[in-house]
Amino acid sequence: MRSFWRTIGRDTLRDIALVCLADAIVGASFGAVTVSGGLHPWVPVAMSVLVFAGGAQFAAAGVVLAGGGAAAAVVAGLVLNARLLPYGFAVADVVEGRWWTRLPGAHLITDESVAFALRQHGWERRRASFWACGLALFLCWNAAVVAGALMHDTAAFGLDAVFPAVLLALVLPALADRGTRNAALLGAVVAVVATPFLPAGLPVLLALAGLVLAGRPALTMPGTGPAPEVR
Amino acid sequence: MPLLAIAALAAGTYAFRLAGPVFRHRLRISGRVQHLLSVAAAVLLTALVATAALTQGHGFAGWARPAKACGSARSSRPGRP
Numbered sequence: 001m002r003s004f005w006r007t008i009g010r011d012t013l014r015d016i017a018l019v020c021l022a023d024a025i026v027g028a029s030f031g032a033v034t035v036s037g038g039l040h041p042w043v044p045v046a047m048s049v050l051v052f053a054g055g056a057q058f059a060a061a062g063v064v065l066a067g068g069g070a071a072a073a074v075v076a077g078l079v080l081n082a083r084l085l086p087y088g089f090a091v092a093d094v095v096e097g098r099w100w101t102r103l104p105g106a107h108l109i110t111d112e113s114v115a116f117a118l119r120q121h122g123w124e125r126r127r128a129s130f131w132a133c134g135l136a137l138f139l140c141w142n143a144a145v146v147a148g149a150l151m152h153d154t155a156a157f158g159l160d161a162v163f164p165a166v167l168l169a170l171v172l173p174a175l176a177d178r179g180t181r182n183a184a185l186l187g188a189v190v191a192v193v194a195t196p197f198l199p200a201g202l203p204v205l206l207a208l209a210g211l212v213l214a215g216r217p218a219l220t221m222p223g224t225g226p227a228p229e230v231r
Numbered sequence: 232m233p234l235l236a237i238a239a240l241a242a243g244t245y246a247f248r249l250a251g252p253v254f255r256h257r258l259r260i261s262g263r264v265q266h267l268l269s270v271a272a273a274v275l276l277t278a279l280v281a282t283a284a285l286t287q288g289h290g291f292a293g294w295a296r297p298a299k300a301c302g303s304a305r306s307s308r309p310g311r312p
Contacts, residue, residue: 043232050241055276060240061232062279070236074243076275081244083272086265088251095252106249164284171276180270184277191278195286207278208271217266 007128012116016133019112023137024144026054026166030061031148037065041149048145052107052138055170056080059204062167068201076204087114094127108134179215186210 005013027048034044039061047057056077063073087109088095094117095105108131117130175181187210194203250258 039232043237046234046237047232047240050237051244053244055272056240056244059275059279060236062283064232066283070233073232074236074240076279077240078243078247079275080272081240081247083268084244084247085250086260086268088248089255089258089260090251092251092255102252103249106252107245109248109251164280167276167280167283171273171280174269174273175277180273183270184274187274187278188281191282192285195282203282204275204278207274210274210278211267211271214267214270217262 004128004132007124008132009125012120012129013132016116016129016136019116019133020136020140023054023112024140027141027144028148029166030054030057031145032151033148034061034065035149037061039064044145044149045142048142051077051081052141053077053081053084053110054141055167058167058170063201063204066200068199068204072199072201072205076201079205079208084109087111090114091117091126091130093123094130105131105134108138110134110137112137179213182213182215183210186213 008016030048031041031044035041044057044061047061051057051060059080060073060077063076064070088106091109091114095102095109097105113130113134116133117126120126120129171184175184187207190209191203191207194206198206
């Protein structure tokens, strides 16, 4: 166990702790916002344990709270989580092993754990960082969501602004890329314009039409890290 | 949000995660597809921000909400590795 911590290094452990703290704040707001929006407390908790992907959880719950159907919420969440597919290939070597490490390991694939793994050199360090970040995040995220769901009186903080604020914070880094920004702006216009005419939940999916402006991938070397910065 | 919807989202998400570790010797994801997946995530989140901030039900919600959202997003932006 001692060598496990030494493999990771003190700097990385500190960075992991900081990321856990930041995500715990987001998780607590997820629990609080969904419960005060009218969902039963087990909903955000079950989502956090089973889905374990902040962006998709916010997106799916946001569609439902806006009056959209469950199917639209699931599709929105799955579109967001499709980015986990290339992540899985990027960290496949550190997740590999017996089935009892591979199955839980796959569940710990997130933007953060993949970023920490890819930042390290050498298989040992990559693997240790991935597992340390993934496990710590899983514990912090779910504990924070439970805490948020239990003390859900967010009316004081201006509940209606919390959803867009968190989502905006999640997406901002990705908008630095011009193709992504153009696609996102076109999609946002399409969604807002379509809102008066379509049932809730669908306008957001229609925004994917913005992908026609996605452009070409920026020139990055394979294996240098995940391109998206969306959680 | 019915339990079935949560289960479907969880199952699909887990399939996305598990595909890499299981198929990495048999499949490759092209750079083009990888790019489109990441842009799709950003497009969807931005559309959610726009509709959540600007609309209420089927109409315009006024400017107070987006103003508040921008203010709190700036002060609560989560840190990144």
